[in-house]
Amino acid sequence: MIEAKNLTKQFGSQVVFQNLNFKIQTGEFLSLIGPNGSGKTTLVKIMMGLEKKSHGELIIEPAQTIGYVPQFRNIDLDYPLSVEEFVRLNLKFTLSPTKRQDDNELIKEILEKTGLTKIKDRPLGLSSGGEKQKAYLAQALLNNPKILILDESTASLDVEVKMQLMDLVQELNQKYKLTVIFITHDYELTKKYTKRALFFKDKTLIEVPVKDVSEDMFEMGG
């Protein structure tokens, strides 16, 4: 469970958001929405411990591994590593041969799960946008997280590939009770896949049941 109590974040004198209060239960699939610059990425960075909160509390209980697929990545056409090797980057170092064997099994399983087995030896730089997103997802899933945060992972994908990726995430959510926090500007996907939305409005966060999510929530400022 993730719980925020009066959580506030400022950069210098600029208040990004203030007095956030929310709870996220284990196994939820929720979207985090709001206009550009409203603080979505900043909030998840605070959850990850990559950014400091200014005031208030953020409790994650029990302490859990979080897989985080960040909003931006530097993978150009020349990027040399194969899909498999890219996913492998997130493995912990080990000298033990049995542990290494387990790691290889794990990689195989994750590649299979994310549908990347066929292209695992191809350079990631030559992969399509959807394949790249799957590889980012696979890498984030490597250490068996209980919470998955996707920061606009579907942003540059066409409708069909978007749905494929989201189906995959939904399956993980249902099969393994993976908590999913999905940051998005996509109305359709929010409606189709998530049960609940946390909506940034006027520097605070409102909880909205998915049936009340409306299209204009995605229009303002964005």
Added chain:
Amino acid sequence: MFGYEFMRQAFVASTFIAITAGLVGVFVVSRNMSFLSHTLSEIGFAGASFGILVGISPLAGMILFTLISSIAVGSLSSESSRREASISAISSLFIGLGILFLSLSSESSSYATNILFGSIVGISGHEVKQLLILALFVIFIFIIFYKPLSFDSFDHLGAQAAGLKTRFLSIAFLVTLALSVSIGAQIVGSLLVFVLLTLPGATAKYLVHTVPKMIMVSVGLSLAGVWLGLYLAFITNWPVTFFISTFEVIAYFCGLTYKNWKLNH
């Protein structure tokens, strides 16, 4: 050619130089630091002449200068664009300083050409030992930090997201880079040491697609260039650096051609 003591020493020294440069080079390329390694060699030149001027060894002077500047760079900024700008600003200053130090010191100018252009003669047994220790230290650091350093070098934003201490890794890497520049310059010369620190790594990137394989190819190319260079320099009496850079450049373009060919097939 191994009948000569100085050739045996040059061979051992350049073997270790090639291994470290090939290893470090893979990460120089993936971290987009080719330009920085170029500048560090210029700073190293100033350091070496400073060493001569104040009477410490050129190697010690080089290590001093390159270490200080690489740590300064590491703490300056992790944004590579800003880093490059500030680096190029100080690089010319250091070449100027190097020339000044040399003209102030009483050493003959052959010393200067050795530092700048490299040389296979004149490396003593004692210096070989120093190089060896430094090279082993660099390799040791890489073994310890292999995993997180690979992650950070090949996917910086992913490594940050996974909570790695990327600032620390960056500084650790810059220290090994500074040391590699300093040891490499002893044979290849500070003018062209970045050839060994960038080209084999860049070529490897075109040929293979995993980190361990890239390291193997890069070290292999670096060794091949250095050994071939030594041999040819020995029989022709031409500068070793000429042969090394020619070999690495040819290998690079072959790699590039292979990659493009593969893309179209």
